[in-house]
Structure formats: C-alpha cells, structure tokens
Amino acid sequence: MNADDFILLREEAKNHLVNELLPFWLTRMQDDVNGGFITHFDKDGNDTGEDEKSLIAQTRCLYTLSSAHHAGYGDGDLADLAKHGFEFMINKMWDHEYGGFFWMLDRKGKVKIDQKIIYGHSFAIYSLSEYTLATGDPRGQEYAGKVFNLIQQFGSDTMYGGYREMFHRNWMLCGPGSQGGDRKTLDVHMHLMEAFTTLYECTGEDVHRRKLLEVIDLLNNHIIHPVYKTGIPQFCKDWTVAPQIKFDIIWGWDRFSEEGMKGNATDNTCYGHNVEFVWLFIHALEVLNIDPISYSSLFKTILDHTVENGIDYEYGGVYVEGPHSGGVYDREKEFWQQAEVLIGLLDGIIMFDDQKYGDAYKNVHRFVFDKVINKGIGEWYPLISRRGDPIWTHMGNSWKTNYHTVRSMIQSIKRIDKILSLK
Amino acid sequence: MNADDFILLREEAKNHLVNELLPFWLTRMQDDVNGGFITHFDKDGNDTGEDEKSLIAQTRCLYTLSSAHHAGYGDGDLADLAKHGFEFMINKMWDHEYGGFFWMLDRKGKVKIDQKIIYGHSFAIYSLSEYTLATGDPRGQEYAGKVFNLIQQFGSDTMYGGYREMFHRNWMLCGPGSQGGDRKTLDVHMHLMEAFTTLYECTGEDVHRRKLLEVIDLLNNHIIHPVYKTGIPQFCKDWTVAPQIKFDIIWGWDRFSEEGMKGNATDNTCYGHNVEFVWLFIHALEVLNIDPISYSSLFKTILDHTVENGIDYEYGGVYVEGPHSGGVYDREKEFWQQAEVLIGLLDGIIMFDDQKYGDAYKNVHRFVFDKVINKGIGEWYPLISRRGDPIWTHMGNSWKTNYHTVRSMIQSIKRIDKILSLK
Numbered sequence: 001m002n003a004d005d006f007i008l009l010r011e012e013a014k015n016h017l018v019n020e021l022l023p024f025w026l027t028r029m030q031d032d033v034n035g036g037f038i039t040h041f042d043k044d045g046n047d048t049g050e051d052e053k054s055l056i057a058q059t060r061c062l063y064t065l066s067s068a069h070h071a072g073y074g075d076g077d078l079a080d081l082a083k084h085g086f087e088f089m090i091n092k093m094w095d096h097e098y099g100g101f102f103w104m105l106d107r108k109g110k111v112k113i114d115q116k117i118i119y120g121h122s123f124a125i126y127s128l129s130e131y132t133l134a135t136g137d138p139r140g141q142e143y144a145g146k147v148f149n150l151i152q153q154f155g156s157d158t159m160y161g162g163y164r165e166m167f168h169r170n171w172m173l174c175g176p177g178s179q180g181g182d183r184k185t186l187d188v189h190m191h192l193m194e195a196f197t198t199l200y201e202c203t204g205e206d207v208h209r210r211k212l213l214e215v216i217d218l219l220n221n222h223i224i225h226p227v228y229k230t231g232i233p234q235f236c237k238d239w240t241v242a243p244q245i246k247f248d249i250i251w252g253w254d255r256f257s258e259e260g261m262k263g264n265a266t267d268n269t270c271y272g273h274n275v276e277f278v279w280l281f282i283h284a285l286e287v288l289n290i291d292p293i294s295y296s297s298l299f300k301t302i303l304d305h306t307v308e309n310g311i312d313y314e315y316g317g318v319y320v321e322g323p324h325s326g327g328v329y330d331r332e333k334e335f336w337q338q339a340e341v342l343i344g345l346l347d348g349i350i351m352f353d354d355q356k357y358g359d360a361y362k363n364v365h366r367f368v369f370d371k372v373i374n375k376g377i378g379e380w381y382p383l384i385s386r387r388g389d390p391i392w393t394h395m396g397n398s399w400k401t402n403y404h405t406v407r408s409m410i411q412s413i414k415r416i417d418k419i420l421s422l423k
Numbered sequence: 424m425n426a427d428d429f430i431l432l433r434e435e436a437k438n439h440l441v442n443e444l445l446p447f448w449l450t451r452m453q454d455d456v457n458g459g460f461i462t463h464f465d466k467d468g469n470d471t472g473e474d475e476k477s478l479i480a481q482t483r484c485l486y487t488l489s490s491a492h493h494a495g496y497g498d499g500d501l502a503d504l505a506k507h508g509f510e511f512m513i514n515k516m517w518d519h520e521y522g523g524f525f526w527m528l529d530r531k532g533k534v535k536i537d538q539k540i541i542y543g544h545s546f547a548i549y550s551l552s553e554y555t556l557a558t559g560d561p562r563g564q565e566y567a568g569k570v571f572n573l574i575q576q577f578g579s580d581t582m583y584g585g586y587r588e589m590f591h592r593n594w595m596l597c598g599p600g601s602q603g604g605d606r607k608t609l610d611v612h613m614h615l616m617e618a619f620t621t622l623y624e625c626t627g628e629d630v631h632r633r634k635l636l637e638v639i640d641l642l643n644n645h646i647i648h649p650v651y652k653t654g655i656p657q658f659c660k661d662w663t664v665a666p667q668i669k670f671d672i673i674w675g676w677d678r679f680s681e682e683g684m685k686g687n688a689t690d691n692t693c694y695g696h697n698v699e700f701v702w703l704f705i706h707a708l709e710v711l712n713i714d715p716i717s718y719s720s721l722f723k724t725i726l727d728h729t730v731e732n733g734i735d736y737e738y739g740g741v742y743v744e745g746p747h748s749g750g751v752y753d754r755e756k757e758f759w760q761q762a763e764v765l766i767g768l769l770d771g772i773i774m775f776d777d778q779k780y781g782d783a784y785k786n787v788h789r790f791v792f793d794k795v796i797n798k799g800i801g802e803w804y805p806l807i808s809r810r811g812d813p814i815w816t817h818m819g820n821s822w823k824t825n826y827h828t829v830r831s832m833i834q835s836i837k838r839i840d841k842i843l844s845l846k
Binding site: 148149152153154156157158159160161162163170171172173206207210211214215217218221 | 571572575577579580581582583584585586593594595596629630633634637638640641644
C-alpha cells in the first residue's frame with residue numbers, strides 16, 4: 001500500500017471512532033441513577049435492561065474512556081465519565097473486607113457473584129492505571145497497586161510459577177475442573193502482561209517491571225507453542241497442556257459443546273489472541289525500553305501463522321481458530337479478533353515492511369467496515385458468519401463493551417501515523 | 424536404648440534447659456535502656472559491648488522465649504520478656520515507609536544496614552507467629568501476616584517459582600553475585616517452610632497453607648539432590664545448581680576462602696541442614712494434618728546419609744559437611760548442627776525404631792554435653808575441633824543466640840516423652 005491508501009484507511013478509522021463508536025457509548029453508558037456504566041444494548045442500541053454490572057464491563061469501559069481521553073479525544077468529557085465509572089468501581093465493586101473486586105453486581109450495586117477472578121482483576125489493573133495516566137487522579141494507581149499486591153499474595157504459584165486464576169470471595173482457591181482452580185490460561189497471563197505494562201508505565205516501580213518481565217518469560221517459555229509459537233489456551237498448574245474446558249465463571253466468547261468441552265480441545269489456537277499477543281508484547285517491550293527488534297523472528301513466525309491460516313482471502317476477515325500446525329477449524333468471525341488483528345498487522349508492517357501484512361491488514365479492515373460494523377448504530381456485531389452475516393447482534397453485554405473496538409481504532413490510527421511518518 | 428537410657432538423657436536435657444540455658448539468657452538479654460535484646464556475650468558470658476542488634480538475633484530471641492513459654496517453662500517470665508522484645512521489633516526495626524524489617528540496628532535502635540533480607544524475614548514470620556501462639560497477643564500474627572504479604576509481593580519469582588532473597592530497603596532486587604540478587608538458597612527456602620508452618624498453625628488461613636505446600640514442593644523438587652536427597656546450598660534463579668559463594672550480607676556460619684569461594688562449591692551438603700530439614704518437614708506435615716509416613720522413605724534416605732557419613736564415631740558429634748554421594752570434607756563441629764541433628768534423630772527413632780538412630784543420637788548427645796556446652800556458663804561453644812576443643816568461644820553474637828540450643832532441648836524433651844509413651 002502507498003501513503004494515499006493508508007491516509008484513506010486512517011480517515012475511515014478516525015471517522016468511525018469519533019463520529020460513531022465514541023458517541024454510541026457517550027450517549028448511552030452513564031448510569032445517572034446508580035452510578036457506573038450501563039453496558040447491555042441490543043442490535044438497535046437500546047438498553048436491554050439486563051440487571052448486571054460485571055467487573056469486566058465496568059473496567060473495560062473505564063479503560064476505553066481513559067485511553068481515548070489520554071489519546072486526545074473527547075475534550076474532557078471522556079475523563080469526566082471515566083471518573084464517574086471509577087467512583088462506582090471503588091465505592092461499589094471493591095470488597096472492603098477481603099480486598100479485591102467482586103465479579104458481578106446488579107445495576108444498583110448489590111453483589112450477585114462475589115468470587116475473585118484474576119481475569120477481571122487484570123482489567124482492573126489495566127484500567128485503573130490508564131485512568132491515572134489519563135487524568136492524573138492518583139487513586140487509580142493506588143487501587144491498581146492494591147490489586148497487584150493481592151494477585152501476588154494470593155495468585156502467585158511459588159512452585160510452578162505463573163498465577164492461579166479463580167478464587168472464592170475470601171481468596172481461597174476454587175476447586176478443580178470447571179471451577180478453574182487447577183488451571184492456568186493464556187488469556188489470564190496475556191492480560192496480566194497487558195495490565196502490568198500499563199501499571200509499570202504509570203508507577204515506574206521496580207517490582208512492577210520485574211513481574212512484567214517474569215510474565216513475559218512465562219508467555220514465551222510455557223504458553224506459546226514450542227514449535228509454532230501459537231498460543232495454547234489452557235494448562236494444568238505444572239504447565240502441561242490441559243484439554244480446553246468451559247469454566248463456571250465465563251469471561252468471554254469461547255463456544256463449547258453441551259458437555260463443556262471444546263472441539264480439538266488440546267490442539268487449538270486462536271488467531272486473535274496470537275496477534276494480540278504480538279502487539280501487546282511489542283508495546284510491553286517499548287514501555288520497558290527494550291528494543292522489540294530482538295524478538296522480531298518470533299513476531300514474524302506468529303504473524304505469518306495468522307496471515308497464512310487465519311485470514312479469509314475469499315470473504316474477508318479473520319477466522320476464529322485452528323490447529324497449531326496450520327489449517328482452520330472454525331470459519332466464523334468474532335468481532336474482537338478482527339479488532340486485535342488490525343493492530344498487530346500494523347505493527348507487522350512497521351517492523352517488517354512486508355507487502356503481505358499490508359494486504360492482510362486491508363482485507364481485515366475492509367471486512368470490519370463493510371460487514372462487522374452495525375451501520376447507523378455505530379458499534380460492531382459480536383459474531384458474524386463466514387460470509388459476513390450477523391449471528392449474534394447485541395451491541396453490548398457483560399462481556400462485550402467498547403474495549404476492543406475503541407482500542408483498535410485508537411491504536412490503528414497511531415500506527416498508521418507512524419507508518420506515514422516513515423514513508 | 425531402653426526406657427531408662429532415654430529417661431537419663433531426658434533429665435540431662437531438661438536440667439540443662441531449665442538450670443543453665445534459660446537462666447543464662449534470662450539474666451543477661453534484656454536491654455532495659457534501649458529495649459530489645461542484648462545478644463553479644465564472650466566465653467565467660469560477659470556482654471562484649473558490640474553495638475549491634477540484628478534482625479536474626481532479635482527474632483530468634485523472640486522465638487526462643489515464646490516457644491519456651493509455649494512449652495510450659497518460665498512461669499510467665501519468658502512471655503514478659505518476649506513482649507519486651509516484640510515491642511522493640513515493631514517500634515524500632517519495622518520500616519514504616521517501605522514495610523519489612525531492617526537488617527541491622529545499633530543498640531539504641533539506629534539503622535546500620537537497611538536492606539530487606541528474606542532470610543531474616545523468615546525468622547520474623549516464625550517468631551511473630553510463635554509469639555502469638557504463646558501469648559495470645561494478636562499483634563504478632565498481624566505483623567507476621569504483613570511480612571508474609573511482602574515476601575509474596577516482592578519475593579515470589581513468578582517465572583521459575585521460589586523466592587528472590589536479597590533486596591534493598593525499598594524492595595528493589597539486589598544485584599547479582601555477592602549481592603545475592605540472582606541466587607536462591609536451601610537456607611532461605613527451608614526456613615520459609617519453618618516459618619510458614621508456624622504461621623499456618625497460628626492463623627489457619629488457606630493462603631498460608633497453600634504457600635507452605637508450595638515451598639515443600641520446591642524443597643522436594645528442586646533443592647534436595649535428585650539421587651541422594653541431600654540439600655544443595657545454592658542455585659541460580661532457574662534452579663540450576665550455582666557454585667556456593669559468600670554473600671555481602673552474611674547470615675550464618677559458613678566459612679569461605681579469602682576470595683569468597685567455598686571449597687567443593689558445587690558438591691557440598693551439610694548434615695545439620697539435612698537432618699533439620701527432616702524434622703521441620705515432619706513438623707510441617709503434622710501441622711498440615713498430613714501423615715508424615717507418606718514420606719518415610721525420603722526421611723530414611725536423608726537420615727541414613729548423615730548417620731553413615733556425618734557422625735563421628737571416634738570423637739563424637741556431627742561433622743560440618745561433605746559430598747552428596749558420601750564422605751566428609753570438614754570434620755570440625757558446629758554447635759547448631761549438633762542441636763538440629765539431635766531433634767531429627769529422635770524423629771528417626773520415633774518413625775523407624777531403628778537401633779542405629781538411637782546410637783547416633785546418644786553419640787551426639789554425649790558430645791554436646793561433654794564437649795559443646797561451656798561448663799559453668801551454660802551456653803554452647805559455636806565451633807569445636809574434631810576432638811572437642813573450642814575454636815570459637817563466644818556465647819552470643821548477631822548470628823548465634825539461643826534459637827538452636829534452647830529449641831533443641833525443648834524439642835528433644837518432647838520427642839523423648841513421645842518415645843517413652845510408646846515404650
């Protein structure tokens with residue numbers, strides 16, 4: 001692609017961000033009655049009334065608003081709304097008895113699920129740190145530090161390394177199997193890398209740097225496939241690969257059989273996670289002041305795996321998942337994978353200046369703008385058929401908010417600016 | 424040995440404890456002027472005036488007094504003196520800015536070395552928990568919990584497992600080599616097992632149990648020799664065996680060359696540590712309510728290694744150290760190794776009812792009472808020649824107090840009572 005191509009793609013992204021995505025949320029998400037954010041919207045953008053405020057959705061909304069303000073959008077409105085959400089988090093979601101954030105409240109702030117889930121706490125650290133970076137309010141950093149300490153205290157596995165992930169309210173480890181107490185996941189450890197990156201960016205503290213470097217080592221030594229460098233979703237506590245199962249506490253989009261099993265449960269990798277890992281890792285290295293070029297062959301291996309297996313060159317976009325050695329199992333399209341692959345492919349273009357990453361980026365970008373965005377509403381359909389027809393159509397719920405979509409646009413615009421500055 | 428033999432040995436131990444050891448310390452250790460404990464005494468039991476109060480000595484004295492009161496000695500005087508020492512620890516040694524205890528103060532309480540050393544903090548947890556168990560003062564448990572949390576937060580290595588050991592005042596990890604920031608040791612991990620055992624006994628908290636089980640796994644999977652089950656002193660952070668070096672911050676008795684190197688630096692095991700590990704591990708299992716018999720073959724292997732290599736059947740007592748596969752390098756006798764081997768051999772007698780452990784116990788007991796105890800003074804010489812002549816003669820300093828000697832007598836009496844009840 002030449003500079004003109006990138007300028008057009010950038011304009012499309014910026015217009016979507018400023019005139020569609022941010023207004024969609026700004027006009028709907030503030031809960032004036034109960035505090036915090038309303039996050040459940042149907043395909044027409046109407047509040048579904050679902051009586052839930054999830055840790056995931058509240059923290060992700062806080063991140064979105066903070067990061068968009070931080071990136072220069074919103075003329076201060078986003079920071080004000082971020083503060084509104086922050087107050088709800090520390091006043092209603094924080095457990096003053098045992099520490100940490102509850103997993104699920106109702107809209108009024110009454111606790112529905114009191115478990116302490118590290119996945120949610122990784123987003124707490126990420127969003128609270130970004131909130132302080134964006135607004136200067138020191139309370140975000142203070143609570144991010146508290147959560148970091150709780151994760152070290154209760155989560156760190158001092159025998160095998162890494163973190164335990166599922167706890168009861170009092171931080172007793174959950175049982176095995178679907179309770180998740182005996183599992184370690186790519187998801188949690190990758191998002192802890194993401195969280196510790198922004199925490200360290202915010203605090204500059206030695207211990208935050210050190211534990212960020214350790215989780216990077218964990219991802220590289222245990223969690224990505226030794227040969228293909230693709231992400232492995234689930235492990236036993238000793239890092240032997242575990243068959244991918246559904247947990248009682250769900251946090252995302254993975255679809256399972258009635259029995260809670262995943263097809264190809266031990267040979268399954270997800271393109272969106274793999275490319276998200278690339279760009280989050282590059283960002284972590286930049287914050288750590290380590291030149292990402294030292295890992296360039298790793299990044300190329302991972303990006304090539306997705307470009308060669310995960311991109312749908314017929315109908316556009318990124319597939320869901322496939323085997324580590326190549327091929328595809330699931331040809332549907334999940335919104336968040338499109339969002340993350342856009343950012344990672346732009347990093348690939350910056351690092352390698354390789355035409356195939358440009359082609360893949362343009363492919364996914366077009367699929368997003370032509371098929372994934374719910375036209376006239378402004379947010380993305382969560383699940384789309386291979387050909388581009390919406391399967392799930394809600395615009396928001398406890399697991400889908402604005403984190404992937406808004407971040408994808410902000411980060412893409414930044415990267416295209418960098419590409420244009422290099423041309 | 425028959426019951427009469429054990430009764431005589433028990434009386435000898437009890438007389439030494441009640442009429443010599445405890446009075447030695449009770450009449451000397453209270454610093455009425457500055458608070459805390461005076462711990463520097465020459466061969467005649469006179470205060471040397473050394474202007475130091477070390478974290479090791481203060482915590483070990485607190486442990487000694489608390490545990491002796493807990494075991495029924497002292498008619499309350501020991502508890503009063505324990506409280507006196509506890510107040511000094513939290514008022515003078517605790518770092519209110521960064522948390523944790525300073526490594527070294529002068530007698531008045533001014534900080535001389537402000538580093539945060541995990542070895543010392545393991546004794547803080549151990550003594551503070553025992554203080555609460557003994558006296559009911561909840562502040563001991565409170566501070567033990569704080570130290571536990573700091574160790575998890577700053578010390579836990581989430582990549583390789585285990586704990587980093589040497590920190591600056593602000594908990595920044597120390598540099599490599601003699602600063603110790605890149606090392607992991609048997610000493611620290613064994614004493615963390617000891618500390619977490621008493622902490623869990625005190626609090627009953629799930630996280631204390633969990634991390635105790637993890638450190639037990641670490642000791643069994645990384646720190647003892649895969650074949651001989653003997654302790655390996657030093658490791659790199661990834662658990663490869665490291666040549667044994669001297670650290671800038673010293674905490675014990677190991678003797679090194681002028682260059683800070685140990686003879687046989689990579690094939691060296693210490694009988695005292697090995698047998699101490701056995702009895703501390705058995706005690707941990709009992710507190711965890713796990714039957715120690717499930718590890719009996721491990722215990723037998725370790726005890727037999729010391730009985731066959733470490734006991735001096737000519738002059739009596741336990742040698743210092745030797746190769747893992749058997750043999751002896753250093754035939755001198757350190758006081759603490761005698762103390763710990765007495766306890767572990769009695770556990771061997773209880774578990775295996777094997778004559779050779781009885782013979783070895785009697786041998787070491789006689790050596791202690793005939794050669795190691797400073798007659799008329801009441802404490803033990805720290806270092807003795809093979810034949811039993813004192814080499815070092817101080818009765819106390821920053822590294823030698825009453826922890827090994829008093830504990831050895833208390834624990835031996837308990838075990839002999841158990842043996843007699845089984846006969």
